[in-house]
Amino acid sequence: MLLGTGAQAQDKPVQLKLSSWVPPQHPLNPSLIAWAEDIKKASGGSITATMYPSEQLGKAFDHYDMARDGIADFAYVNPGYQPGRFPVMAGAGLPFLFSNAKGGSAAIDAWYRPYAQKEMKDVHFCFAFVHDPGTFHSHKKIVLPSDIKDMKIRPATSTIGQLVTSLGGTNVQASAPAARDALSRGVADAITFPWGSIVLFGIDKVVNYHMDVALYTTPFVWVMNKDKYNAMSPAQKKVIDDHCTTEWAEKVASPWADFEYAGRAKIAAEPGHEIYKLTPDQLAAWHKAVAPAEAEWASSVKKAGYDPKAVMDSLKQELVKHKAGL
Incomplete structure (x- = not known):
């Protein structure tokens, strides 16, 4: 030693x-x-x-x-x-x-x-x-994939951005620190964000509706x-x-x-906020809606020289192994 x-x-x-x-x-x-x-x-x-x-x-x-x-x-x-x-x-x-x-x-x-x-x-x-996991936080209630049409959304990831585009929405590029300003000025109507950071970045002051689902990370x-x-x-x-x-x-x-997990309870305790769950049918519609984004991702991975099925299967295997899959 x-x-x-x-x-x-x-x-x-x-x-x-x-x-x-x-x-x-x-x-x-x-x-x-x-x-x-x-x-x-x-x-x-x-x-x-x-x-x-x-x-x-x-x-x-x-x-x-x-x-x-x-x-x-x-x-x-x-x-x-x-x-x-x-x-x-x-x-x-x-x-x-x-x-x-x-x-x-x-x-x-x-x-x-x-x-x-x-x-x-x-x-x-x-x-x-x-x-x-984060979700949609917005100026108006988003329940079905069709609600995204004509909305301006700040996506957290490129794949969420692909989902927004496929549903007829417009992506607004803004880093996390710049997101509140985009939402407060109406440059964006909604954001995908984890719960605790909504409060940390002051975004709870400019959005009122929160979809209660583990949409993405x-x-x-x-x-x-x-x-x-x-x-x-x-x-x-x-x-x-x-x-x-x-x-x-x-x-x-x-x-x-x-x-981040504790953020949901903080928002729930604030007046003027609505946290809402999806029905099984609504959730099924969202699962169906992500198929084009999944296909677009698979295409980009294939172009980069990888087998998209093997890539995704290996991720899902690790999620099961570490008790973190949906």
Whole structure:
């Protein structure tokens, strides 16, 4: 042990810039800071990190390229912010797959690791995770797929965007921090969002109707600049590798999962909000409505050189294994 500590003490100090586009009070940030503190401890203090929240280093849409280009050493990425760029990962954003975010984060990470080597080859992949299932929050009640026609909707993922388009709606591109403004100005009529974040971003002040269904989750990745990783010593690389695992994906995502789940009760306690369930027939209509989005996703994955059935079957197997499927 003494020899091991000595070797680590001789490693050159590495300072990491961690970039997150959500505000400091978002539960993901403390989780990532705790993750970085564990890295500091495991590296004998040779790897330290500073968190930059609230888009300080760059816009939410740019975080993948920021990690690629070294503007950030680690970046929190929503792959759906760049539709078409990550076709395999987009499959995890299809509706009616995930029941919860804890097992769901372990499932998506275990599933995506083999694909990340090709699909996200510009960066060093650390782990993938999801938030607790989200739904439609809107100015007017959305019950059936036909209600989407002529509505302007801010979709959480590219696959939800495809669903909106197929139903005759218009997509409004806005990052999470910019969503409230879009809704308050009438640029958007509805948003797909998880429950706790509706309150966190103040969106509960501008929408009143909330569909009570586990419609979708958003897949995210935590990725690293390749040059930064390659410049580390073997001992430091091992510390990073030990913190870029399926276990850490679930550990980092769990506090956020609890936060989002608790959001439903917060909204229910606010006056002027209607949370409504769907009848079995209405739910069946939504399941039928997502078929074109699923077909469009399958086509894009096929073009990228993958078998869409094999890709989706492997995701569903991981969801069953981690008790996170619908």
